[in-house]
Amino acid sequence: MPRRGQDLLGPGSGTPVVIDLWLVDLQAGEAETQRLSGICSREEREKAATFLHSADSRRTLVCRGRLREILAHYVGAPPNGLTIGVGRRGKPFLAEPGSIKCRNRQPFFNVSHCGEKAAIAISLQQDVGVDIEMPRHVEPEIATLYFAAAEVEALSRLSGAAWRLGFFRCWTRKEAFLKLLGCGLARTLDSFSVPIDADGEALSVSCGAASASRWRLQSFEDGTGLIGAVCVESGARPVVVRRYFA
Numbered sequence: 135m136p137r138r139g140q141d142l143l144g145p146g147s148g149t150p151v152v153i154d155l156w157l158v159d160l161q162a163g164e165a166e167t168q169r170l171s172g173i174c175s176r177e178e179r180e181k182a183a184t185f186l187h188s189a190d191s192r193r194t195l196v197c198r199g200r201l202r203e204i205l206a207h208y209v210g211a212p213p214n215g216l217t218i219g220v221g222r223r224g225k226p227f228l229a230e231p232g233s234i235k236c237r238n239r240q241p242f243f244n245v246s247h248c249g250e251k252a253a254i255a256i257s258l259q260q261d262v263g264v265d266i267e268m269p270r271h272v273e274p275e276i277a278t279l280y281f282a283a284a285e286v287e288a289l290s291r292l293s294g295a296a297w298r299l300g301f302f303r304c305w306t307r308k309e310a311f312l313k314l315l316g317c318g319l320a321r322t323l324d325s326f327s328v329p330i331d332a333d334g335e336a337l338s339v340s341c342g343a344a345s346a347s348r349w350r351l352q353s354f355e356d357g358t359g360l361i362g363a364v365c366v367e368s369g370a371r372p373v374v375v376r377r378y379f380a
């Protein structure tokens with residue numbers, strides 16, 4: 135497996151929760167796109183065909199094809215033999231235990247895409263959430279509208295590029311948490327808060343009295359400006375994020 139970059143290790147004690155973070159390049163020529171399309175299910179190909187722009191279709195097929203190849207590696211089954219189900223609010227999961235090793239929806243995974251990049255987070259132990267974004271201009275009102283009071287207050291101490299980075303750290307961390315829960319926007323964005331500082335190693339989500347150290351967040355960058363966050367429910371256990379490129 136092409137594994138690069140240092141593992142990110144968070145604090146805690148006990149057996150670590152390991153997250154494999156796959157950073158995926160969605161650019162592909164016609165032949166490779168066709169090959170990956172052949173791995174996808176009929177429904178996945180039909181969904182890709184609904185896009186107006188061929189680039190969107192290609193990204194969808196490449197992302198799903200690579201996801202299947204990566205999951206196949208974990209379960210030891212052919213990529214086109216996997217069944218990917220969808221939860222009540224849209225979160226995909228590995229279905230159909232059958233003869234392959236995907237008991238209780240394991241391995242757990244979550245996907246995020248942004249332009250020509252995708253991130254796939256995988257864990258054999260705990261369900262995961264991931265989000266990636268490319269920082270860009272944002273009107274400050276967006277933070278006031280969507281973020282929790284503590285996050286807005288922390289952002290108000292920043293300006294310029296530092297504000298933008300803080301905004302997207304906050305955004306990706308919040309989104310990774312929501313994607314872990316799989317609830318979409320059923321939970322309001324100001325009902326929980328995340329830290330916005332640069333320290334990506336000791337972050338927890340504040341969400342109700344008992345939650346102080348229940349969920350862990352780990353931010354990451356890919357070296358091209360893209361930033362992201364993964365979230366897992368690890369309790370007091372440390373989280374190790376191992377990075378791979380595909």
Ligand SMILES: CC(C)(COP(=O)(O)OP(=O)(O)OC[C@H]1O[C@@H](n2cnc3c(N)ncnc32)[C@H](O)[C@@H]1OP(=O)(O)O)[C@@H](O)C(=O)NCCC(=O)NCCS
Pocket residue numbers: 197223224225226244245246247248264265266280304305306308309312313314315316317318319323
């Ligand atoms: C759809 C949603 C999961 C995120 O979408 P997004 O950020 O636009 O897109 P991403 O690329 O990060 O994620 C899309 C992927 O998440 C996965 N996904 C879809 N529904 C999901 C859910 N309920 N939970 C977790 N993952 C989900 C899918 O794999 C999807 O990709 P696919 O359709 O190609 O398989 C959902 O959380 C949402 O609508 N979020 C609200 C957006 C928002 O206002 N965020 C504010 C954050 S501060």
